[in-house]
Amino acid sequence: MPTAIIIDDSPIMRAQLRRVLTSAGFTVVAEAGSAETLVALYEQFHPDLVSLDIVMPGRDGSVAAAELLGAHPEACVVMCTSLTSRDRILACQRAGVAYYLLKPFNPEHAAQMFKAAVERPRPGAHASAAVAR
Amino acid sequence: MSPAAARTLALQPDIVESFTALVVQCLRTTVGVDAVVAAVSEPRGALPTVAVALDLGGDVRGPVTWVFPPEIALELVRRLMADPHPDPETAADGAAELANILTGCATEALESRGFRCALGVPRVHTGELPGGITVHMETAAGPIELVLSLSTP
Numbered sequence: 001m002p003t004a005i006i007i008d009d010s011p012i013m014r015a016q017l018r019r020v021l022t023s024a025g026f027t028v029v030a031e032a033g034s035a036e037t038l039v040a041l042y043e044q045f046h047p048d049l050v051s052l053d054i055v056m057p058g059r060d061g062s063v064a065a066a067e068l069l070g071a072h073p074e075a076c077v078v079m080c081t082s083l084t085s086r087d088r089i090l091a092c093q094r095a096g097v098a099y100y101l102l103k104p105f106n107p108e109h110a111a112q113m114f115k116a117a118v119e120r121p122r123p124g125a126h127a128s129a130a131v132a133r
Numbered sequence: 134m135s136p137a138a139a140r141t142l143a144l145q146p147d148i149v150e151s152f153t154a155l156v157v158q159c160l161r162t163t164v165g166v167d168a169v170v171a172a173v174s175e176p177r178g179a180l181p182t183v184a185v186a187l188d189l190g191g192d193v194r195g196p197v198t199w200v201f202p203p204e205i206a207l208e209l210v211r212r213l214m215a216d217p218h219p220d221p222e223t224a225a226d227g228a229a230e231l232a233n234i235l236t237g238c239a240t241e242a243l244e245s246r247g248f249r250c251a252l253g254v255p256r257v258h259t260g261e262l263p264g265g266i267t268v269h270m271e272t273a274a275g276p277i278e279l280v281l282s283l284s285t286p
Contacts, residue, residue, distance in 0.1 A: 009254065010230045012223065016213040055233070057254050082237025087249055103234050104163040 002048035002118050005041050006031045007064070008080065009056040013103070017051050017080065017110075024111035033057075035064035042068055042075060048118045051101075054081040054088055062088055066095035076117050080105075144266055144283055149173060151242035153268050156279060159238040160272075163231065164208040168270040168277060183224055184262070185232035188253035193243055195265070195283040198258055199232040202275030206231055229255040 004026040006017045018028050029045045034056050054061035065077050079092050082103040099117045101110055160166045183206050186198040206227035210219040233255045240250045265282030
């Protein structure tokens with residue numbers, strides 16, 4: 001069963017994402033209200049997917065995504081945001097984020113995106129697999 | 134800032150109209166509420182029940198303040214948490230997230246005119262409403278007020 005981490009400062013949004021991820025077959029292994037501990041949580045749990053908000057108190061989600069993907073290019077990050085700002089989305093794309101979930105989202109569409117995101121081959125994951133062999 | 138955005142008046146009537154149109158559309162999709170713009174004027178000065186402010190930065194700066202009837206905030210909680218009877222104390226969380234979603238959607242009205250916007254974190258607003266252009270919207274659940282206290286740097 002795939003695993004996920006949720007980073008969002010809104011308790012009700014975390015609750016919705018937990019529900020959607022669970023319905024899509026994920027096990028949510030950790031949640032946080034800020035991105036300060038993102039890399040530490042990732043290294044502790046090695047989740048298959050990270051759902052990450054952008055605008056949060058403290059560290060900006062796009063900065064945290066760049067930091068995570070710099071250290072762990074195999075990470076699968078879905079930005080979950082109400083922002084449509086081109087600058088912020090471009091910043092996330094430059095960091096290697098390929099998936100965006102715009103709030104408000106349809107739970108069924110979100111579940112499909114989460115499943116598709118973890119099924120997509122990732123360069124880092126291939127490299128890890130090659131080393132393991 | 135693009136040449137189009139170099140105009141000094143950030144809140145021309147067409148921008149307010151576009152911003153509000155996106156708000157009305159997003160309210161319908163987010164909480165199933167049909168809102169009708171009743172007036173655009175100065176703040177009424179009444180103390181809000183559930184008020185949330187977000188600060189915009191970038192080419193257009195200042196707070197965007199929302200006043201929601203608690204029932205609309207709770208409707209978002211109902212929808213997000215799939216809980217038909219949410220705790221009334223979650224209304225503030227619902228209002229904050231709703232303000233975040235609506236402002237994020239509606240800033241497209243600014244971005245499409247070349248104004249770059251950075252959105253801040255929602256915060257509960259207490260006390261009197263700030264000055265600015267106020268959009269009064271009527272809904273079946275009660276009135277919504279949107280105060281745009283924005284200016285160009």
